[in-house]
Amino acid sequence: MRAPEAILPLRAEGLGFSADGVAILKGIGLTIEAGRPTLVIGPNGAGKSVLLRLLHRLLPPTTGHVTWDGPAADPRRHQAMVFQRPVLLRRSVLANLRYPLALAGLDRAEQDRRAAEALALVGLAPLADRPARKLSGGEQQRLALARAAALRPEVLFLDEPCASLDPAATRAVEETLQALAARGTKLVMATHDLAQARRLAGDVAFLHRGRLLEHAPAARFFAAPATAEAAAFLRGELLW
Ligand SMILES: Nc1ncnc2c1ncn2[C@@H]1O[C@H](COP(=O)(O)OP(=O)(O)OP(=O)(O)O)[C@@H](O)[C@H]1O
Numbered sequence: 001m002r003a004p005e006a007i008l009p010l011r012a013e014g015l016g017f018s019a020d021g022v023a024i025l026k027g028i029g030l031t032i033e034a035g036r037p038t039l040v041i042g043p044n045g046a047g048k049s050v051l052l053r054l055l056h057r058l059l060p061p062t063t064g065h066v067t068w069d070g071p072a073a074d075p076r077r078h079q080a081m082v083f084q085r086p087v088l089l090r091r092s093v094l095a096n097l098r099y100p101l102a103l104a105g106l107d108r109a110e111q112d113r114r115a116a117e118a119l120a121l122v123g124l125a126p127l128a129d130r131p132a133r134k135l136s137g138g139e140q141q142r143l144a145l146a147r148a149a150a151l152r153p154e155v156l157f158l159d160e161p162c163a164s165l166d167p168a169a170t171r172a173v174e175e176t177l178q179a180l181a182a183r184g185t186k187l188v189m190a191t192h193d194l195a196q197a198r199r200l201a202g203d204v205a206f207l208h209r210g211r212l213l214e215h216a217p218a219a220r221f222f223a224a225p226a227t228a229e230a231a232a233f234l235r236g237e238l239l240w
Pocket residue numbers: 019020024042043044045046047048049050051190192
């Protein structure tokens with residue numbers, strides 16, 4: 001059942017971003033629907049990170065806008081974002097989890113309940129009292145995911161969350177992502193890893209030189225890309 005404050009679908013219309021007179025993203029029209037993960041792929045510098053930041057309202061667009069469905073006053077309260085390198089407080093794992101929950105106005109009992117649930121989700125319960133910055137890279141990223149998940153966002157943006165991780169740590173993060181998607185969290189994730197995109201995607205948004213060249217169901221995109229650029233990218237040829 002749709003929650004009363006649900007925000008999906010998100011719609012980007014004519015979305016563009018320029019910096020120092022240089023157009024980085026141009027004329028993006030994209031609808032993000034509830035359901036399986038949306039993977040944003042494309043060569044280095046295509047604009048994937050900028051697109052996620054615009055969708056999450058960390059950056060103001062130069063042109064166009066992002067709208068959401070339903071009566072929510074501020075969609076950011078229903079969204080969270082995980083970055084390539086997690087930014088953790090110089091405190092314990094548990095304190096890192098409690099902090100945003102306290103900021104969100106939850107009482108201590110609810111903070112503890114959600115923190116315990118999130119630790120179990122990512123398999124970090126035994127490390128709850130460790131200093132967060134002493135964790136391994138993979139553990140830190142799982143903590144960042146747990147911290148975002150504890151807020152129970154309807155939409156979770158992820159910007160290359162596995163880019164610095166080895167295969168085992170990547171698999172642990174992907175398992176958490178699958179669990180979050182299965183419980184109804186909408187994932188919108190940028191990756192340069194095509195194998196990862198194939199494993200996770202319900203639909204694919206393909207960016208090239210600041211333009212959205214394709215947005216299609218994953219099966220169709222990978223089997224029969226509609227543009228020469230996407231076909232070249234899938235063959236491993238298109239570097240820019
Ligand atoms: N705030 C900014 N000011 C100026 N240029 C920017 C800004 N943000 C991004 N850029 C530039 O815009 C382009 C797209 O950057 P972005 O990080 O979105 O690409 P990407 O597709 O995520 O690339 P990668 O796969 O390498 O992470 C790059 O050339 C980048 O240097």
